[in-house]
Amino acid sequence: MRSGLILIIIGLTIVPLKLLANCIDLNTALLEDLEKLTGIGPTIGQKIIENRPYSSINDLIKVPGIGEKKLAAIKEQGLACVLLTNQTTSQPTVLTQPSKTDSFKQDKPIVELIYDKNIPVNKEFSVTLIVSNLEKASYDVKMAIESNNQIISDVYNEKENKWQSSNYYLKESIFGATVEKNFKLKINEKSLNFQGEANLLVRLRKNGQSSYFEQRGKINILPPINPSQILTNNSSTIINIKQANSDKALAEIYQPASNLFKHHSSFLIALVIAFSSGLIILVLKKKLNNLTS
Known part of the structure; x- marks a missing residue:
């Protein structure tokens, strides 16, 4: 009889411990673990972290994006929990600045x-x-x-x-x-x-x-x-500055073919006209020679 009572007491002790081991503590859980809760994604999970600490699961109602229905669904799932610590010790919190109880050194990074x-x-x-x-x-x-x-x-x-x-x-x-x-x-x-x-x-x-x-x-x-802006930027003159041994800056200016054509277009046109005129004169001269002969 006595041994049976002992087994019952041990069983009643072990079951809650297993439940606690598998629960997701709202005060210490990582974002990846919080996302296992019903209706919790990365955005609301981050807000849960930012609104710590919690004294009970009901405190989730203060988190933006969690209403009565979502809170009820989280409770029904049974994964969320709040593990309270002794008030004489530091409670689990998320710090935005280092402190003596933080995982960082006393001097902040x-x-x-x-x-x-x-x-x-x-x-x-x-x-x-x-x-x-x-x-x-x-x-x-x-x-x-x-x-x-x-x-x-x-x-x-x-x-x-x-x-x-x-x-x-x-x-x-x-x-x-x-x-x-x-x-x-x-x-x-x-x-x-x-x-x-x-x-x-x-x-x-x-x-x-x-x-x-x-x-x-x-x-x-x-x-x-826009792609057109990228093309415009690429067609502009590129200036490459190099530092010479004499500490004087030497500029090497490179111009794309389109710019070279613009700068020398008048010369090219004149050259084409001169060549065409010369060709016409030669043809006419040859015809005149044939007529006289």
Whole structure:
């Protein structure tokens, strides 16, 4: 009888522990895990992260894009949970700046972004990320163009050799305390009508962790480049400046064939007229000689 009670108690203890192990904690889950919840995509998943911490599942109602019906569906699914910590210890949060409890060092990373501030909406472009003061570890990188809290860009994933939505991190993209790396971006197909000022967003997190460091910059998205504009630019004179040994700049000017024709068209016309006139005179002279003979 006593052994039976012990087995029942053990069973009642193990079942909740298994449920907790399989649940998705709203305070610590990664974006990829949050997307497993009913009705949650990358956009709302990111908003869930940005609105942390949560004291109960019902707190999801404060997240933009989650209403009563979606909240009820998430509850019914049974995957979401909130694992509360002792109030005397630090609660799980997402930090936009490093702190002593963050995964970053107490001194925040030094981040520099080098990029063209004016980009046509239909043009791919590069962003150079220079970061220092990191711990010697692998970091995931999110590189994105954002407008009105919406991600409107794709980023090139070198490891998988394909473009992916900027909603997702590039896993283990950089390693080390000081790193410089180029990233390729483009405005996604759904946002090709966008024009105006937007935010260039970069986030760094240790691989597998949820807390991150964020840096932002401004970028202007310009109207698209037309093929005719590209041809016009290509037909212009190209000036190549070379630095000579004497520190004097030597300019080598190259002109396309179309420009050369424009500059020398009058000379060519005169040459053709002169040749034609000479030919006519020779023909007439030959006919006169035949008549006199």
